[in-house]
Amino acid sequence: MERWWAWQLALVALATVYLSPSHGKMAEFTSDTLINNVVAGPDLRRGQGGRLYVGAVNALYQLNQNLEVESRTETGPKRDNRQCTPPVTDACEEAVDTDNHNKLLLVHAARDVLVVCGSVFRGICSLRNLSNVEQLLYFSDTKGEKSYVASAEESVSVVGVMSYFTTREKANFTVFLVGKGYGSHDSTKLISTRILQDYGDWVVFDSIIEASAVQANPFVLRYLHDFRFAFKDGGFVYFLFSRTLGVQDTKNFTFVSRMCEDDQGYYSYTELQLNCSAANKYNKAQAAYVATPGEVLAQSMTSSGQYGRVSASDKVLFVTFTSDEDPSTSAMCMFPLRSINSRLVEIIGACYSHHGIISEKAAVYSPYSSKEELCSEKPRDMAHRYRCGAEFLPSPLASKAEFALTVEPSLVRKAHMTAVAVAEVEGHAVAFLGTATGEVTQLPVAGKSVFML
Ligand SMILES: *[C@@H]1O[C@H](CO)[C@@H](O)[C@H](O)[C@H]1NC(C)=O
Ligand SMILES: *[C@@H]1O[C@H](CO)[C@@H](O)[C@H](O)[C@H]1NC(C)=O
Ligand SMILES: *[C@@H]1O[C@H](CO)[C@@H](O)[C@H](O)[C@H]1NC(C)=O
Ligand SMILES: *[C@@H]1O[C@H](CO)[C@@H](O)[C@H](O)[C@H]1NC(C)=O
Secondary structure: OHHHHHHHHHHHHHHHHHOOOOOOOOOOOOOOOOEEEEEEOHHHHOOOOOOEEEEEOOEEEEEOOOOOEEEEEEOOOEEEOOOOOOOOOOOOOOOEEEOOOEEEEEEEHHHOEEEEEEOOHHHEEEEEEOOEEEEEEEOOOOOOHHHEOOOOOOOOOEEEEEEEEEOOOOOEEEEEEEEEOOOOOOOOOOEEEEEOOOEOOEOOOOEOOOOHHHOOHHHHHHHOOEEEEEEEEOOEEEEEEEEOOOOOOOOOEEEEEEEEOOOOOOOOOEEEEEEEOOOOOEOEEEEEEEEOOHHHHHHHHHHHOOOOOOOOOOOEEEEEEEOOOOOOOEEEEEEEHHHHHHHHHHHHHHHHHOOOEEOOEEOEEOOOOOOOOOOOOOOOOHHHHOOOOOOOOOOOEEEOHHHOEEEOOOEEEOOOEEEEEEEEEOOEEEEEEEEOOOOEEEEEOOOOOEEOO
């Protein structure tokens, strides 16, 4: 239910930001079924007016800039059962008409393709025509486990981002990276890289990187990852998620992880804990958005002293958090990408040159390895020289809680904020915040904290 409001909001926000209503009235679109995902088409992102794609339960919509339906297709219900291995035939006696929730929508603009992954058939994806989503370009349910991308479970959230992959022979492919938690019938890969064409032994949607580090079974189950957002910036791919700290723990903590886009072994994958408030009261990330703050917010952030120097064109990660300890409130915290990156460099650097110690305290641990030896003395410039990792470097690192990037909330509300989008309107940053009860609020963002009822 929460996700529906989340995307209802995204739609409102995107429409407001990009579609500048030309007829003086607010455009509106209503789906017959729950909306799971909304993405903007390529032209829209360039601010030229364009399309929105809406993935809903059993339906997929292509909307024009007035939010009118240009093309739509039914994606379900389908005869399916989680117990059965696709293709689901008469041999699957338990098969019943099953709702198809949209789990992932990604725009591959260069090829005019929309990647669509649903919850039926173990999360197999399809490719559709970006200019006409009714047209199915590719779907196969006979390729086996390697083509299961998303999750069959409603509660498991899936995030993804387009990227590229270069082989040793210098062939360059479009791929997408996927982050997802673990559902009982899903693959245990936390992060995977999926190809969009057949090549050599690979088939469409194959997971082409076998990096055991962030894909190993026992660890995935232990941490209960809940992925919320994925994005790319400056040659890096980032995932935002919450997880526990171990098998005995049920408390959720929020992390942002980062790896180099052209790191083919995920060697550079590193997790940084994010605390929203000094006591980390707002511990669980719900939604996030990356935007530039604009002149006014940048100045206000800089003068608050919490964020270092922030300029109008710096990217900032805006995250809404809920509180496991106090479900009646939620908060929004801001993390400049510059701060995230420099804290990550500190942590990685400490591992290579100071046995993982900063100010006499252990700063890092290795959540996905049982190996004792973690950080070892290496030449001083190691972290810099092997910025994107290498085979001989330790398994993925995570910051210890004491080295979490911590900021005070810029907004606290007596509501469950489950969605966020931020836009710059005439130099001012405006946040569109959605709550679990379906309310959408538009608020200016400031560098100092604002508390509301
Ligand atoms: C996608 O749809 C557009 C518009 O209908 C059409 O011109 C184009 O040929 C289609 N692409 C493919 C690959 O069929
Ligand atoms: C591969 O393609 C992407 C864009 O599609 C580009 O950014 C990247 O530099 C290319 N890599 C190589 C090695 O050509
Ligand atoms: C952690 O989050 C999960 C949902 O992802 C929730 O079910 C669980 O109750 C949370 N843990 C605590 C201690 O509140
Ligand atoms: C982050 O929060 C945790 C508690 O959840 C706390 O132990 C840790 O010290 C905090 N880190 C910082 C840098 O404040």
